[in-house]
Amino acid sequence: xxxxxxxxxxxxxxxxxxxxSKGFEATSIEEIVAGAEISRGGFFYHFKDKNALARAxxxxxxxxxxxxxxxxxxxASELNDDxxxxxxxxxxxxxxxxxxxxxxxxxxxxxxxxxQDRLFDKGVQELNRQAILGWRKRFRTMFExxxxxxxxxxxxxxxxxxxxxxxxxxxxxxxxxxxREHNSASExxxxxxxxxxxxxxxxx
Amino acid sequence: xxxxxxxxxxxxxxxxxxxxSKGFEATSIEEIVAGAEISRGGFFYHFKDKNALARAxxxxxxxxxxxxxxxxxxxASELNDDxxxxxxxxxxxxxxxxxxxxxxxxxxxxxxxxxQDRLFDKGVQELNRQAILGWRKRFRTMFExxxxxxxxxxxxxxxxxxxxxxxxxxxxxxxxxxxREHNSASExxxxxxxxxxxxxxxxx
DNA sequence: GTTTTTACTAGACCCGTAGTACAGTAAAGA
DNA sequence: TCTTTACTGTACTACGGGTCTAGTAAAAAC
Numbered sequence: 001x002x003x004x005x006x007x008x009x010x011x012x013x014x015x016x017x018x019x020x021s022k023g024f025e026a027t028s029i030e031e032i033v034a035g036a037e038i039s040r041g042g043f044f045y046h047f048k049d050k051n052a053l054a055r056a057x058x059x060x061x062x063x064x065x066x067x068x069x070x071x072x073x074x075x076a077s078e079l080n081d082d083x084x085x086x087x088x089x090x091x092x093x094x095x096x097x098x099x100x101x102x103x104x105x106x107x108x109x110x111x112x113x114x115x116q117d118r119l120f121d122k123g124v125q126e127l128n129r130q131a132i133l134g135w136r137k138r139f140r141t142m143f144e145x146x147x148x149x150x151x152x153x154x155x156x157x158x159x160x161x162x163x164x165x166x167x168x169x170x171x172x173x174x175x176x177x178x179x180r181e182h183n184s185a186s187e188x189x190x191x192x193x194x195x196x197x198x199x200x201x202x203x204x
Numbered sequence: 205x206x207x208x209x210x211x212x213x214x215x216x217x218x219x220x221x222x223x224x225s226k227g228f229e230a231t232s233i234e235e236i237v238a239g240a241e242i243s244r245g246g247f248f249y250h251f252k253d254k255n256a257l258a259r260a261x262x263x264x265x266x267x268x269x270x271x272x273x274x275x276x277x278x279x280a281s282e283l284n285d286d287x288x289x290x291x292x293x294x295x296x297x298x299x300x301x302x303x304x305x306x307x308x309x310x311x312x313x314x315x316x317x318x319x320q321d322r323l324f325d326k327g328v329q330e331l332n333r334q335a336i337l338g339w340r341k342r343f344r345t346m347f348e349x350x351x352x353x354x355x356x357x358x359x360x361x362x363x364x365x366x367x368x369x370x371x372x373x374x375x376x377x378x379x380x381x382x383x384r385e386h387n388s389a390s391e392x393x394x395x396x397x398x399x400x401x402x403x404x405x406x407x408x
Numbered sequence: 409g410t411t412t413t414t415a416c417t418a419g420a421c422c423c424g425t426a427g428t429a430c431a432g433t434a435a436a437g438a
Numbered sequence: 439t440c441t442t443t444a445c446t447g448t449a450c451t452a453c454g455g456g457t458c459t460a461g462t463a464a465a466a467a468c
Contacts, residue, residue: 023320025229039446114382115316116227128382154398160391167392171375175367178318178332187364188371194358198402243417
């Protein structure tokens with residue numbers, strides 16, 4: 001089976017790089033098979049069409065991203081017992097990580113598919129949706145733990161606050177990409193961090 | 205000349221609607237000419253290729269968006285003399301405006317082109333970049349006026365804070381689109397508003 | 409009032425890309 | 439040994455972008 005998995009993930013690697021730099025529609029199967037050093041037939045053996053490729057890319061990306069968040073915030077909470085402080089540490093680490101990726105970060109896969117959604121089938125769109133809802137829940141829980149200790153200084157919708165992490169990352173990546181500056185996303189995360197610091201600052 | 209302007213803007217209208225719902229690459233010239241009720245030749249008379257169409261769409265969109273910000277914050281500052289309060293009023297109005305657009309908001313044109321930038325020529329990319337830099341400057345100036353009165357409660361990079369408005373709008377629109385919820389963008393703007401309220405709150 | 413330019417229509421044609429179909433094959437596994 | 443897996447390779451269809459050209463009705467310029 002190592003033959004299969006090798007080729008399949010090689011296709012995904014090549015495709016992801018190309019999709020991130022040019023967009024999905026602009027990435028031809030021709031260049032994918034050239035990059036992965038297989039035949040056209042080989043490509044269609046693994047993926048019945050481009051839609052199936054998109055789905056597989058998204059699935060893989062979401063898994064990686066979830067693992068990244070798991071590791072990051074677990075490490076952060078090992079460094080500190082307080083939920084607010086570990087959140088702040090986690091966001092700092094996330095910002096630093098984004099800055100260390102010179103070619104940017106694959107986070108944009110979500111946005112890229114979001115902006116071409118009529119092209120993809122319902123399964124792909126639903127995958128995208130569920131991933132973001134998962135992140136909402138994850139961060140909402142963390143914020144609720146914080147709010148149980150530090151009373152928020154402003155009334156906020158906790159679902160929206162949970163979404164804010166994804167929103168800030170995606171928004172930062174859009175700017176980064178359009179401005180061709182490599183630190184916009186990390187700067188925006190640092191502003192989110194600043195907000196949380198003020199929102200959950202002790203009252204006296 | 206009304207013939208020209210009519211047809212040209214009709215093409216842009218049809219194209220924008222389709223690009224926003226399917227992405228640029230997925231929008232065929234065929235369906236544009238069908239929607240605008242012209243011939244293929246007529247399309248290429250107005251735009252030498254799809255790239256020229258993209259450029260014209262972006263130019264038009266940026267103009268509309270600038271006008272919108274002008275009107276919004278001018279109105280807000282008429283309602284209040286204090287720069288912080290008029291900013292907060294302006295953001296509230298922006299949030300409400302976004303919520304009133306059932307089909308979402310064309311803001312995504314920026315993101316859509318950002319995610320397919322290798323497809324477009326340098327002129328289109330630069331247009332995109334300059335628009336965002338313009339918004340950075342606009343909001344940075346407004347934040348500096350606020351900071352001159354209310355000392356910020358946290359140290360922030362003023363360029364990043366200026367970018368934050370664009371970032372929050374774009375990020376919110378990505379979520380909105382992916383989640384198929386129509387209020388994500390306005391909720392994210394309300395969180396930005398909450399941040400600014402806390403950041404510039406009087407010290408005692 | 410004639411000429412020129414503008415704003416198109418209509419149709420033929422080339423090229424690249426998605427996708428299908430199918431014949432063949434080398435290697436691994438049952 | 440037989441079958442399945444993981445491909446290669448070729449040939450073909452269909453569609454979309456883009457070019458070219460011939461023609462034309464109406465407005466603008468002279």
